[in-house]
Structures are given as structure tokens and as C-alpha cells.
Amino acid sequence: MLGPDVAWYIAVAAFLFGIGALGVLIRRNTLVVLLSLELMLNGGNLALIALSRQWHNGAGQIFGLTVMAIAASEVCVGLGLVVALNRRNLSLDVDTLSELRG
Amino acid sequence: MTGGSWLCLLAPLAGTILILVGGSWIPRVVAAWIATISVFVAFGGAIWAFLSVHNQQYTGCLNGTCRGELTTAWTWLAAGHFSVPLQLLVDPLSTMMMLIVSGVGGLIVLYSIGYMDGDEEERRYFAYISFFVFSMLLLVEGGNLLMLLVGWGLVGLSSYLLIGFWHERPSAVAAAKKAFVMNAFGDATMALALFIVIAHTNSLSFGVLNVHFSSTQANLIALGLLGGAVAKSAQIPLQTWLPDAMEGPTPVSALIHAATMVTAGVYLIARTSPIFEQARTIELMAAGLGALTLLVAGLIALVQTDIKRVIAYSTMSQIGYMFVGVGVGGYANGMFHLMTHAFFKALLFMTAGLAIHALANEQDIRKMRGLGRVMPFTKWCFLAGALALVGIPPFAGFFSKDPIIASTLNIGWYGYVFYACGIAGAFLTGLYTFRLWFLVFPGEPSPFVREHYHDHNGREGAWTMLVPVGILAVLATIGGWIQFPPHWDPITKWLAPVAPSLADAVPSSTQETVTSIVSVLVGLAGIAVAWAVYSERKIAIPAVPSVRRILENKFYFDWLYDRIFYAPGVWLANVLRREFEEPVVLQTGTDLGETTLAAGGIVRRLQTGLLRTYVLLLAAGAAGVVLAFLIAK
Amino acid sequence: MILASAGNALVWIVWIVAAFSCLASGVAVISFSNAFYSALALIGNLASLAVMYLLLSAEFVAAAQVLVYAGAVVVMFLFVIAYVGPRRETPWSGGPSWQTVGAAAAAGALLVEIVVAVGMQANGSLSHETSVGTDFGTPGWIGRVFLTDHLLAFEITSVVLLVAAVGGVILGSHTRRATA
Numbered sequence: 001m002l003g004p005d006v007a008w009y010i011a012v013a014a015f016l017f018g019i020g021a022l023g024v025l026i027r028r029n030t031l032v033v034l035l036s037l038e039l040m041l042n043g044g045n046l047a048l049i050a051l052s053r054q055w056h057n058g059a060g061q062i063f064g065l066t067v068m069a070i071a072a073s074e075v076c077v078g079l080g081l082v083v084a085l086n087r088r089n090l091s092l093d094v095d096t097l098s099e100l101r102g
Numbered sequence: 103m104t105g106g107s108w109l110c111l112l113a114p115l116a117g118t119i120l121i122l123v124g125g126s127w128i129p130r131v132v133a134a135w136i137a138t139i140s141v142f143v144a145f146g147g148a149i150w151a152f153l154s155v156h157n158q159q160y161t162g163c164l165n166g167t168c169r170g171e172l173t174t175a176w177t178w179l180a181a182g183h184f185s186v187p188l189q190l191l192v193d194p195l196s197t198m199m200m201l202i203v204s205g206v207g208g209l210i211v212l213y214s215i216g217y218m219d220g221d222e223e224e225r226r227y228f229a230y231i232s233f234f235v236f237s238m239l240l241l242v243e244g245g246n247l248l249m250l251l252v253g254w255g256l257v258g259l260s261s262y263l264l265i266g267f268w269h270e271r272p273s274a275v276a277a278a279k280k281a282f283v284m285n286a287f288g289d290a291t292m293a294l295a296l297f298i299v300i301a302h303t304n305s306l307s308f309g310v311l312n313v314h315f316s317s318t319q320a321n322l323i324a325l326g327l328l329g330g331a332v333a334k335s336a337q338i339p340l341q342t343w344l345p346d347a348m349e350g351p352t353p354v355s356a357l358i359h360a361a362t363m364v365t366a367g368v369y370l371i372a373r374t375s376p377i378f379e380q381a382r383t384i385e386l387m388a389a390g391l392g393a394l395t396l397l398v399a400g401l402i403a404l405v406q407t408d409i410k411r412v413i414a415y416s417t418m419s420q421i422g423y424m425f426v427g428v429g430v431g432g433y434a435n436g437m438f439h440l441m442t443h444a445f446f447k448a449l450l451f452m453t454a455g456l457a458i459h460a461l462a463n464e465q466d467i468r469k470m471r472g473l474g475r476v477m478p479f480t481k482w483c484f485l486a487g488a489l490a491l492v493g494i495p496p497f498a499g500f501f502s503k504d505p506i507i508a509s510t511l512n513i514g515w516y517g518y519v520f521y522a523c524g525i526a527g528a529f530l531t532g533l534y535t536f537r538l539w540f541l542v543f544p545g546e547p548s549p550f551v552r553e554h555y556h557d558h559n560g561r562e563g564a565w566t567m568l569v570p571v572g573i574l575a576v577l578a579t580i581g582g583w584i585q586f587p588p589h590w591d592p593i594t595k596w597l598a599p600v601a602p603s604l605a606d607a608v609p610s611s612t613q614e615t616v617t618s619i620v621s622v623l624v625g626l627a628g629i630a631v632a633w634a635v636y637s638e639r640k641i642a643i644p645a646v647p648s649v650r651r652i653l654e655n656k657f658y659f660d661w662l663y664d665r666i667f668y669a670p671g672v673w674l675a676n677v678l679r680r681e682f683e684e685p686v687v688l689q690t691g692t693d694l695g696e697t698t699l700a701a702g703g704i705v706r707r708l709q710t711g712l713l714r715t716y717v718l719l720l721a722a723g724a725a726g727v728v729l730a731f732l733i734a735k
Numbered sequence: 736m737i738l739a740s741a742g743n744a745l746v747w748i749v750w751i752v753a754a755f756s757c758l759a760s761g762v763a764v765i766s767f768s769n770a771f772y773s774a775l776a777l778i779g780n781l782a783s784l785a786v787m788y789l790l791l792s793a794e795f796v797a798a799a800q801v802l803v804y805a806g807a808v809v810v811m812f813l814f815v816i817a818y819v820g821p822r823r824e825t826p827w828s829g830g831p832s833w834q835t836v837g838a839a840a841a842a843g844a845l846l847v848e849i850v851v852a853v854g855m856q857a858n859g860s861l862s863h864e865t866s867v868g869t870d871f872g873t874p875g876w877i878g879r880v881f882l883t884d885h886l887l888a889f890e891i892t893s894v895v896l897l898v899a900a901v902g903g904v905i906l907g908s909h910t911r912r913a914t915a
Contacts, residue, residue, distance in 0.1 A: 002746045003747055004747065008750070008754075009791070011853060012757060012787075014849035014853070015761075016757060016758065017845070018843070018845060019758070019761040019762060019764075019765060020761065020765075022765060022838060023764065025834075025837075025838030025841065026765070031770045031812065031816055031819070032764075032770050034812070035764050035773050035774060035812065036764065038777060038804075038808070039761050042784055045784075046784060046787060049788055052791075052793070053792055053793065053867065053871075053872075054865075055865060056865040058884070058885075059884075059885065061796050061872060061877065062881060062884075062888060065881075065892075068799060068804065069803075069895065070895060072808055072896070072899070073896055075811060077899055077903055079815045079903070080902065080903040080904075080905075080906030080907045081906055082815055082819065083815060083819075083906065084906050086818070086819050087909075092819065
């Protein structure tokens with residue numbers, strides 16, 4: 001394969017995943033948390049596609065496409081939640097949303 | 103043959119179980135009659151066993167008994183080559199004891215129907231007393247040393263339960279504890295002796311006692327057995343529990359502390375006589391302790407004011423005679439005196455019980471003058487018992503006590519000491535017994551008697567109380583006629599296959615006759631002195647305050663034991679409580695609770711309610727799992 | 736040879752630029768206090784990822800990435816961010832003090848572990864490179880694989896999308912009852 005070895009791709013994917021995890025853990029705005037989740041998913045996707053190329057296994061790309069579809073659905077539902085929260089005039093701060101009722 | 107022994111043993115146990123199961127559903131008097139009938143059924147079984155032993159052909163000696171049969175239920179303990187079966191032994195010695203225990207016991211249980219009538223906890227009493235009869239029968243019927251020890255322990259337990267029967271009284275509870283602890287000491291020495299037997303012979307059947315032991319072993323075994331006998335029979339130095347045991351109801355005193363349990367020590371020495379003969383020194387020590395006890399108890403009885411305590415010290419003294427008898431080797435003499443003593447001592451206790459009942463539980467003899475005027479039946483029965491006790495012919499004691507005294511003449515210089523003690527004891531017996539008689543029965547009724555005496559529907563007591571007293575009065579009169587050595591001695595011949603008397607212990611007929619005459623004269627002298635001092639007031643008691651003080655303090659045994667054993671024990675218990683129990687044991691519970699609360703408080707801080715905390719925990723957990731996988735790789 | 740080495744060098748350069756922009760835009764996503772800017776940074780991230788997919792012979796996936804992610808998902812995000820309105824937030828504050836430390840530690844641990852795993856060459860399975868044909872990663876090839884080997888994944892994905900669409904509509908609809 002031309003260019004870097006698959007190990008470099010995996011390293012980038014790992015860093016991307018780590019950055020996304022940090023974002024989920026630290027940010028308080030729900031929307032930004034969802035964006036960080038997207039980062040994590042993309043990191044995993046990159047690892048999948050890279051290894052699919054490495055081992056000439058089509059399942060990796062298929063899995064990556066599926067992950068993309070799932071991520072889209074999850075964003076849809078998550079944003080629906082945010083809209084519903086906003087409709088009820090609730091704060092979007094993750095720390096404030098600490099009780100199950102209301 | 104064996105059916106009789108099983109019936110005898112199990113009938114009182116069945117009685118106990120029936121009363122326990124019946125509980126408060128059966129009326130109190132039904133429980134009383136269940137107990138009585140079960141003991142009489144046991145007596146029937148004892149007669150059956152006796153007749154079958156009597157009719158059995160002599161087949162040789164086996165397992166330490168000739169003319170006996172072992173009956174086994176099942177193997178109880180088994181460890182390698184050592185096994186102890188659950189077995190009963192039916193032979194001349196055990197049937198004799200069975201008859202005494204169940205016969206006199208049955209009469210006493212019948213008596214207690216009247217005595218305990220009206221008590222709130224009658225059922226408990228009758229359950230305990232039939233359990234006691236069962237335990238005593240187990241002791242005498244036990245077919246090996248371990249069964250004997252089991253019965254030994256159970257009678258100690260029954261004695262504790264019955265002495266402390268009126269458990270709201272602190273003095274009764276203390277007396278029960280004292281009796282049990284002293285008996286436990288004896289149990290321990292007996293167990294040690296049995297350990298040595300097992301170590302040497304790997305068996306506990308009675309036959310092993312015939313095996314030759316080394317002199318040290320034989321002495322130790324005999325010493326251990328003697329310790330048990332001394333504790334159970336209240337001889338010096340373990341005698342202090344018996345007077346306190348009078349806290350129990352009078353029938354209990356009659357049954358346990360006169361007729362049966364306290365005589366178990368004498369039975370033990372007779373049963374294990376082969377080993378005592380191997381350790382002759384210890385056997386003579388038993389006789390020596392008996393001689394000492396009979397003197398000391400007789401002296402203390404002179405100053406007692408409680409009617410039951412006088413009779414208790416008299417019991418201690420007479421058992422001293424029995425110990426002298428078996429200690430010098432005349433086992434039949436000791437057993438015969440055991441039998442007659444059961445008759446007249448139970449009689450004395452029961453007549454005392456009639457008097458106590460009639461005077462609303464008053465036991466101080468100084469208040470009871472002139473009771474004979476209002477209770478003639480009691481007076482004559484008591485007189486029969488007293489004359490039997492002193493040993494005046496033709497009453498029972500004469501025939502049984504004198505052979506014991508005479509048998510000490512041929513064993514050496516200490517035999518003469520025992521002889522002197524026996525004769526002095528006869529004088530003391532006459533003195534204290536008739537001191538009691540003259541203080542209580544003859545003369546004008548005292549104001550106390552006039553005021554407090556109440557009869558039972560015109561009679562001196564319920565029929566259940568009067569009938570046994572009457573029967574025992576007859577037995578105390580004629581019971582001695584069964585043996586009059588050297589002219590006729592069926593009892594010696596009966597016991598010969600099991601416990602033959604040692605040659606040294608058989609006196610010549612001259613010695614026998616002389617002794618009888620001397621002891622009767624001495625007894626009459628005692629009676630005369632008592633009459634002079636306590637009845638007609640012709641002579642005043644010589645007032646020697648120091649002697650009086652020693653006697654009243656029971657030769658300071660209690661004082662000594664309190665200082666040597668009780669006070670250090672209490673001190674040690676308090677130290678342990680202060681230093682260990684409270685800081686360590688009790689604090690552990692509190693500490694556990696506090697630690698759990700603290701741990702919960704720490705864990706509680708994880709529950710922040712924030713989403714981010716939980717996601718953090720997820721991530722940390724995932725990191726941990728990956729780490730584990732990496733390490734595994 | 737020279738062409739091959741030149742091609743290699745070109746690939747390397749492209750890769751370095753793509754990787755750098757990917758990570759930089761990732762950091763930007765989590766750093767901006769304005770959510771709108773974070774969503775815009777995500778677009779950059781997705782684009783650089785598409786470039787890297789192209790380098791890995793996954794053309795269809797790269798196209799799908801741009802179409803689906805950058806075209807649909809990020810647009811949705813921008814819609815909702817605009818709808819919700821401006822919220823200022825200091826990114827690094829709030830919560831128990833140990834939380835920030837713990838977060839950094841957990842994320843760092845995960846990262847280190849992955850790097851270590853890769854560094855250990857995953858028991859050598861990272862070194863077996865197989866050559867791929869020219870139709871690897873083309874849409875036709877993807878379609879063929881989807882409809883033969885991985886048909887179940889294809890069908891289930893379609894069901895999940897339907898469910899998510901229905902759920903989104905319900906969540907976003909007006910409530911019929913008065914709510915607190």
C-alpha cells in the first residue's frame with residue numbers, strides 16, 4: 001500500500017476517539033456532547049475502513065456504512081430530544097438535567 | 103431378664119416425656135400421677151430383673167460380672183478399635199440398686215403428690231423427678247464405665263434442677279450452682295480416670311478393671327474415681343454442697359440427698375472394686391475420708407437449728423459409715439447399710455416434711471416443741487426412724503451399721519482408728535438424733551405450735567403423704583432382719599459373684615458380737631445424754647464459745663473454699679470482663695455498624711446525579727477492561 | 736521507480752495534511768464555546784476523513800461520508816443549533832472538581848491503551864498486507880457485497896432508519912396535553 005502503514009491510520013483513529021471522549025466528558029452543552037459523540041463514531045469508522053483495506057475484507061466497509069446509518073439515526077433521535085427539551089423551556093445544560101422527573 | 107431392666111430404665115423416661123409433651127394441657131395432678139405410676143412400673147421391672155437373675159443358672163464370669171448379663175441396644179461410640187455400646191448390665195449388684203432406687207423412689211414420688219399439691223409448677227417438678235429416677239437407674243444399670251458416667255452426669259443435672267426448683271429464691275439458685283460445680287469437679291476427676299483406662303486397655307467395659315495396671319496407673323484411676331465418689335456422696339473435702347441442698351423441696355431431699363444420689367459414690371466403689379483392690383492405698387483412703395466425715399458431720403449436727411439440716415448432716419455421717427465399709431473391703435456391708443439407710447433416712451425426711459407442712463413451712467426446731475401431742479402418727483414414725491438411725495435392735499440400723507464397724511478390726515493400726523471413729527460416731531448419732539427428737543416432739547405444745555398448726559381434713563396430711571411414711575416406718579423396723587452376720591447373710595452371698603468381700607474385712611464372730619454390744623451401749627448413752635440435756639434439763643450444755651463457734655461455722659470449710667476458689671474466680675471474671683469482653687467483644691458490634699455507615703457515606707458520594715459522572719464511570723470502566731485484555735495478551 | 740516513489744511521497748503529503756486537519760478540527764469541535772462554530776468544525780473533520788477514506792481505496796464510503804454526514808447530519812445539527820438559540824457556556828467549568836481530572840485521565844488511559852495495542856502490533860496481525868484489486872471499494876462491489884454476503888445487515892439498517900425517523904417525528908411533535 002502506498003503511503004503510511006495501517007498503524008498510522010489506527011493511531012489517528014485512536015486520537016480522534018480520545019478527543020471525542022474528552023468532549024463528551026467535559027462539555028455541558030447537550031448539542032456539543034452530541035457532536036463529540038459523532039467524533040467518536042468517526043474515529044471508530046476510520047479504524048474499520050483502514051483494517052478493511054489491510055486485510056482485503058469487505059466486511060469492514062460494510063460495517064462502516066452501517067455505522068454511518070446508525071449514527072444518522074441516533075443524531076435524529078438525539079436532536080428530537082433537544083427540540084423537545086427546548087419546547088418545554090428546560091435548560092440544555094447536562095448538569096442541570098440531573099433528575100428523572102420533569 | 104433383660105426385659106425387666108429395659109422396662110425399669112425406660113418407664114420413668116417415658117413418664118418424663120409424657121409430662122413434657124402434655125405441657126399445660128394436662129392437669130397438674132395428672133402429671134403427678136404419671137410420674138408416680140412410671141416409677142412404680144419401673145419397680146415392677148426391677149422385680150422382674152431381680153427374679154430373673156435369681157433364677158439364672160451360674161454360667162461363669164463375663165465382663166467383670168458373674169451371674170449377670172449384658173444387654174446391648176446398639177453401638178454408641180466407635181472409633182477404630184475402641185467402641186462403647188449402649189448397654190445395660192443386669193447382675194446382683196445392679197438389681198439390688200434398681201430395687202432400692204425404684205422402690206423407695208416410688209414411695210417418695212407418691213409422697214410428693216401430697217407435698218407439692220398446690221404449687222404452681224407441679225408439672226415441672228414431676229418431670230424433673232421422673233427424669234432423675236431415669237438418670238439414677240441409668241447410673242446403676244449402665245453396662246460399661248461410659249454409661250455409668252452418663253448417668254452420673256445426668257443425676258448431677260437433675261439434682262441441680264431440683265435443688266433450684268423454687269428459682270425465685272436466690273438462696274436456692276446459689277445452692278443449686280454450688281452443688282453442680284462441686285459435682286462437676288468430681289465428674290472431671292472421673293473422666294480423667296477413664297482416660298487412663300482407655301489409654302491402657304482401649305476399652306471401657308467393666309471387665310477391663312480386672313486387667314493388671316501398673317501401680318501408678320491403678321492409683322491414679324482409683325484416685326480419679328474416688329474424687330467423683332467423694333463429690334457425689336458429699337464426703338470431706340467436697341461436702342459443703344449437701345447442707346445447702348436442703349433449699350430444695352423436702353421430697354427432693356429425701357430422694358436425692360438421702361436415699362439415692364448421694365449413695366452413688368458407694369455404689370461406684372463397689373462396682374469398680376477390682377481397680378480399688380489394685381490400689382489398696384486409695385481404697386483405705388476412702389475409708390479414712392469416710393471416718394473423718396462421719397465424725398465431723400456428727401459434730402456439726404449437734405448445733406444445727408434447721409430440722410432438715412440436722413438430717414442432712416446425719417446423711418453425710420452415715421455415708422461416711424458406708425465409705426468405711428466399702429473402703430476396708432466389705433462391699434456387702436456397705437451396700438446393706440445403703441439399703442437400710444435409704445429406708446430410715448427417707449422416712450426421717452418425710453416425717454420432717456409432714457411437720458414442716460403442718461406448721462406452714464417452718465423449719466426451725468427451737469419453735470417446734472411439743473409437736474408430738476398434736477401429730478402422734480408423725481411422732482411414732484419419726485421415732486422408728488431415729489431408733490433405726492442410732493442402731494438400736496431390732497430396728498434396721500443395728501443390723502447394718504455394726505458389721506461395718508467390726509470389719510475394720512483386722513486391717514492394721516488404722517483399722518483401730520476407724521473403729522474408734524465408728525464407735526464415737528455411734529455416740530454422736532444417738533446424741534444429735536435424740537436432741538432433735540426431744541426438742542421437737544415430746545412435751546407441751548409451744549405457743550408457736552398452738553398458733554400455726556393446721557391439719558389436713560382431720561388427719562396429719564394427705565393420704566399420699568401418710569401411706570409412704572407408714573410403709574417406710576415398717577421397713578425401717580423390719581428391713582434389717584434380712585441380714586445378720588454371721589448367723590445369716592443372704593446379701594453377702596447375693597453380691598459375692600460381683601463384689602466379694604476382702605478377707606481382711608470379715609470379722610470373727612467374737613469381734614462381731616463385742617462390737618454390736620458396744621455400739622448399742624454407746625448409742626443408748628448418747629440417747630441418755632440427749633434426754634438429760636434437752637428434755638429434762640438436768641444438765642446444762644457446757645458453754646465453750648470457741649468450740650461452739652467452730653461447729654456453727656461448719657469447721658470453716660465454706661469460709662476456706664470461698665477464699666481459695668470463689669473470690670479469685672470472681673476477680674478473674676471481672677478482670678476479663680473489663681479488659682476483654684467490653685472493649686473487644688462488645689465494641690466489635692458497635693464498630694462494625696459504624697464502619698458500615700462510614701463506608702456507605704463514602705460510596706454515596708458517587709451518586710452525583712450528573713450525567714457526566716456516569717459517563718466518566720463508563721469510560722473508566724471501559725479503560726479498565728481494555729487494560730485487563732492487554733495484560734492477558 | 737521514480738514515479739512510484741513520487742506517488743508514495745504524494746500520498747504521504749496528502750495523508751499528513753488530512754490527518755492534521757482531522758485532529759485539529761476535532762480539537763476545535765470540543766473547544767469552541769459557541770455550538771455553531773463547533774458544528775462548522777465538524778464539517779472540516781468529516782471532509783478530511785473522506786480524504787483519508789479515498790487514500791484507503793474506499794471510494795463509496797468516502798462519498799457516503801460526505802453526502803450523509805456532512806450533507807445531512809451536520810445540516811440537521813445546524814438547524815437545531817439555530818433553532819435553540821445562542822447559549823454561552825464556559826467549556827471547562829462546572830461539576831465536581833474531580834470530574835475534570837477523572838475525565839482527562841480516563842480518555843488518556845483509553846488512548847494510551849490503544850496505542851500500546853497497536854504498538855504491540857496486535858500479535859503481528861497488522862503486518863499481513865494483502866493486495867487489493869482495482870474494484871475494491873467501488874460502488875458496484877459494495878452493492879454486490881451488501882446484497883449477497885451481508886444482506887441481513889442491509890435489511891436491519893433499513894429498519895433502524897425507519898424507527899429513528901418515526902422516533903424523531905414523535906419527539907419533535909407538538910404535545911397534545913399541557914406540560915410543566
